Amino acid sequence: MNGRFGVRAGLVAVVAVTLAGLVTGCGGGGDAAGSTTIRFVWWGNEDRAKVTKAAVDLFMKDNPGITVQTEYAAYDAYFQKLSTQVAGGASPDLVQLDRATLGEYQHRHVLEDLSPYVGKTVDVTGIAPALLAGGQIEGKQYAVPGGQTTQMLAYDPAVFAKAGVTPPSGPGQSWTWAQFGEGLRKVAATGVAGTTDFGWAIDWFEVWLHQQGKQLYTGDGKLGFTAADLTRFWTLTGDLRAAKAVTAPEVTTKMDGSMPNSGLVTKHAGSEINYDSSLSAYLSSYGPGVKAAPLPADGTTSGMAAMPPVTFAVAQRSAHKEAAAKLLSFLVNDPGAGKLLGVARGLPPNTAIREQVCGAAQAATKAVCDYEKSVAGRIGPATGLWPTGSAAVKRDFQRGYDDVIFGRTSAADGAARVVQTAQQSLGS
């Protein structure tokens, strides 16, 4: 009997030692006395990473007690990683979100309500109320805009000039869909598609829809368009595709807003619709000549809107919310940080910083400032938050369009399926 107890005691000891190892292993990363370590993560290209890290360095210099670790990735990879980290209990402290994901994460209690920090740690007085609303859900400030952006057509003037097409550029200038289509066809005649097929993103459909006096989502988070609306939009792009005025399916299917997969950057197209927060990325990836033109519109409504390209939010599971909020406020409001960040996330959200940045603007920064100035009179306020489920709707939209461009289904059937699955995604 004694022997057995001895064995049992030994077993317990081994188990205890092994468990202790596990526990201490998990509890690593403790902070040295008086210092706080927070993690800040975002998606974006190298340019954005470079200036963001510089701004973070400046923050650490001003706040010796806080160490900031940074991580960044491309859009898809970023969100794959973020969800895993948050679920695994290793949540970053300050995160970057966009319209499709803000509601998604807020709804699942991942984000801290920043309202109590506003006016204390987080200063939002410099941000225009309409822009600031892009981070509010049900009256609470869950996120703060990291910039302001609007839709644009990024194009290579050399390619367009060769085809004898001059996109509108001056303040208040515009073009109709017919003029736009005609221009794309002329460019196509020179051997390169006029633009990247813009039927892939629900974002560009939103602009078109807005011009028809409709919206993607109603105020109470329901779908605001019908299959007939989407069919009309996809027929518009389908006609251009048939004339080879927009990119072929093989190019379009790869679109994800990133530079390596861009139809313009890979020289399959002479232009591309995107947010102007990406203009500096086009300038460094494609070449210094890239210019921005407004999206076409037939009526008086341009359909374009000023909105935050990204928002910053503090994780609910962060152990250092105060420090994370401090960094957030610094990135948005500090003149030094503003100068470093420039237009890496569109125009600076803080109006005073924006004037300072645009006043001293050169090259890429100047291009964004000039474009925003030229369309300022024609862009509306943000078209409302995207509800929970909109991230899935966005993915299904692109998938549906893939089926259409590869001829696996008609525009009408594809649109009907998108509407049907969207209603399911929004309902849950």
Next chain:
Amino acid sequence: MTQAVLDRPRAPERAVPRRRRAGQGPGYLFLSPWLLGVLVLTIGPMAASLYLSFTDYDLFDAPHWVGLDNYVTMFTRDDRFWHAAGVTARYVGLSVPLKLGLALVVAMLLNRARRGAGLYRSAFYAPSLLGASVSLALVWRAMFSTGGTADRVLAAFGLDTGGWVDQPQFALLAVIALAVWQFGAPMVIFLAGLKQIPKELYEAAELDGAGALRRFRSVTLPMLSPVLLFNLVLETIHAFQSFTGAFVVSSGRGGPSDSTLLYTLYLYQRGFTDFRMGFASAMAWVLLVVIGVLTALLFRGSRRFVFYAGEGR
């Protein structure tokens, strides 16, 4: 000498009498690091996922019990689930026979080679070592993209297919090619099996006037059948679980147009991009059951074609 690689599983031993169990304590003691690992890292998570499959767990909030909802939705209201199952069936059905066929052919060639056999063996095995790596799948994507190496080589032969990974009718083939190219592991096992076939059998067959094809059919295949079964089971299970290739080639989307949406990839999307971890857990259990049933069927069917030396058949 002709010990088969796969022995028939022996009947389980009778439960050990209680008295003798007492002395097994030290055994368990030495096993404990492994035992703990299995409990914490395998059995625990599996039990958790079984529970989660009956909930609406979304990764972040506490799960709520929803009964069989996930399973019912999956089978009755989810088009993409069936689509993914179809893509996976095509993937398994094509990649496993092609891979095993190629492995067997190369193994037989290597079995005859005298000079440099070791070098060739290593060279053919190398892709298997690198196989699961993301970097290799990235290379694959670049090779088979529009304007990539494969596109240009095929175009030079007049086959203007465009980039395989960018077109729905070819994308799965590119992923299958990636899997088939990693035939090294079954090849090495085939090679070991081939080396165990007694030379006398071939000599006897040759004396009886059997040609190469006849020798292959009547000597090689039967003698190799246990190894064949082993490889078949292993590769089938691997193919069902395949994920990295399709994930990387399609940038995690399963595209173009859902053509590379393997079951595991859809499972991943459900769990980590749609935040429906409960649903994803249910999918994982369905996959486990399907693989289990298929493996059982393979073993059952194997009685017809597997020959175990020394059975006197």
